[in-house]
Amino acid sequence: MFYGLKLLEYTRTMTAITPQPPTKAQLLELVAALGTAQWQDFAAAAARHGLTSVQAKLLAQLKGPVPMRGLATLLVCDASNVTGIVDRLESRGLVRREPDPRDRRVKNVVATDEGLETIRRVRAEMQATHSALDALDEEERTALYGLLERLRPGMERRA
Amino acid sequence: MFYGLKLLEYTRTMTAITPQPPTKAQLLELVAALGTAQWQDFAAAAARHGLTSVQAKLLAQLKGPVPMRGLATLLVCDASNVTGIVDRLESRGLVRREPDPRDRRVKNVVATDEGLETIRRVRAEMQATHSALDALDEEERTALYGLLERLRPGMERRA
DNA sequence: ATGGATGCTTGAGATCGTCAAGCAACTCGA
DNA sequence: TCGAGTTGCTTGACGATCTCAAGCATCCAT
Numbered sequence A, B: 001m002f003y004g005l006k007l008l009e010y011t012r013t014m015t016a017i018t019p020q021p022p023t024k025a026q027l028l029e030l031v032a033a034l035g036t037a038q039w040q041d042f043a044a045a046a047a048r049h050g051l052t053s054v055q056a057k058l059l060a061q062l063k064g065p066v067p068m069r070g071l072a073t074l075l076v077c078d079a080s081n082v083t084g085i086v087d088r089l090e091s092r093g094l095v096r097r098e099p100d101p102r103d104r105r106v107k108n109v110v111a112t113d114e115g116l117e118t119i120r121r122v123r124a125e126m127q128a129t130h131s132a133l134d135a136l137d138e139e140e141r142t143a144l145y146g147l148l149e150r151l152r153p154g155m156e157r158r159a
Numbered sequence C: 001a002t003g004g005a006t007g008c009t010t011g012a013g014a015t016c017g018t019c020a021a022g023c024a025a026c027t028c029g030a
Numbered sequence D: 001t002c003g004a005g006t007t008g009c010t011t012g013a014c015g016a017t018c019t020c021a022a023g024c025a026t027c028c029a030t
Helices: A004-017 A024-048 A053-061 A068-075 A079-091 A113-124 A127-134 A138-156 B002-016 B024-048 B053-061 B068-075 B079-091 B113-124 B127-134 B138-156
Strands: A095-099 A107-111 B095-099 B107-111
Touching: A024 A053, A024 A113, A024 A127, A024 B024, A024 B127, A024 B138, A053 A068, A053 A079, A053 A113, A068 A079, A068 A107, A079 A095, A107 A113, A127 B024, A127 B138, A138 B024, A138 B127, A138 B138, B024 B053, B024 B113, B024 B127, B053 B068, B053 B079, B053 B113, B068 B079, B068 B107, B079 B095, B107 B113
Parallel strands: none
Antiparallel strands: A095 A107, B095 B107
16 A cells, blocks of 8 residues: 555554544544534535535536436436436536437436536535645645545445 | 565565655545445445434434434534424334423423434444444554544534 | 513425336347 | 347436424513
8 A cells, every 4th residue: 555654654653642542433423423524514615506415416426427327326326316416407507418429328417617617616615624634734644545545445345 | 584575575665656645635535435435324224224314313413312403403404304303203203302391492302212222223234334444453543533533623613 | 571582393395315107229139 | 130128317206304484482681
């Protein structure tokens, strides 16, 4: 791993400073609290642009054309649900449905320029999240990234 | 000696490829991805007990009696919304509304024994989250906890 | 004691989410 | 080539979530 050394270093420091290791329950609770706070931050920023959090989340997936089915998979929901969300985004000119040249059943969703600009602003306006990350120096950010990277494989495993 | 050699090799590799600290955007994206995954994990566990994620989240707040208004604040939503959620939980015997002895306007929501048991199980059944945390040893968990603790003040600041 | 705040509920209206059903288009084997 | 099964998307029905405005009961402060 690329972040291995920095991580090891930081871990040792923290272990020296913090005598009592947290219980798994405590860690779980903290992770949940921060996740919730970040979601609220995201939802508030989206709302300032007249978007629901779900609409903003969908928009955030559109780095390129994505078929409806793909969006349903990314958002972990039924395909029929995506229809409505895209409908509302499209009626506001933030996304566009394009036919797929290789499969006429498929409709690819693409963010318009306005859509891209909007989601860019939403991300930039997540004040709480940005200020939280600003509290960490570069070494700490590197350590955090390394630790979170190690959590990913477990989290992504489908039960 | 075999292991020593391997270790030396590894160390040199790690030193040679100086880890680029992650950009703030990368870190943000990773945090968001893990937050989403944990929420999905929670929602799936709740669904196995016939609860929506919002119902489970409300239930998770009930360590003691909490007035409706307090729940609205905790869940960051309108008080009128809480009425419906509590209605549905109450009709299933998972929570109870009790009059407040000091203020007759207030109704305190309390989890029933069945409610407590249910939310306990939901937490225990978050397989992905538990297995992700199991990937960290005690030192790493301590380090992660410390880092997340430093994020908290920034996140909790109301914009 | 009364006017203004506070706590909760109700009703209207929009979004989100699932499921079942339907149509169009693709795939693959006989 | 043809037809059966699969896949992608939409529609409609229905329930849950969410906000806002309005209403009632209760508190609180003057």
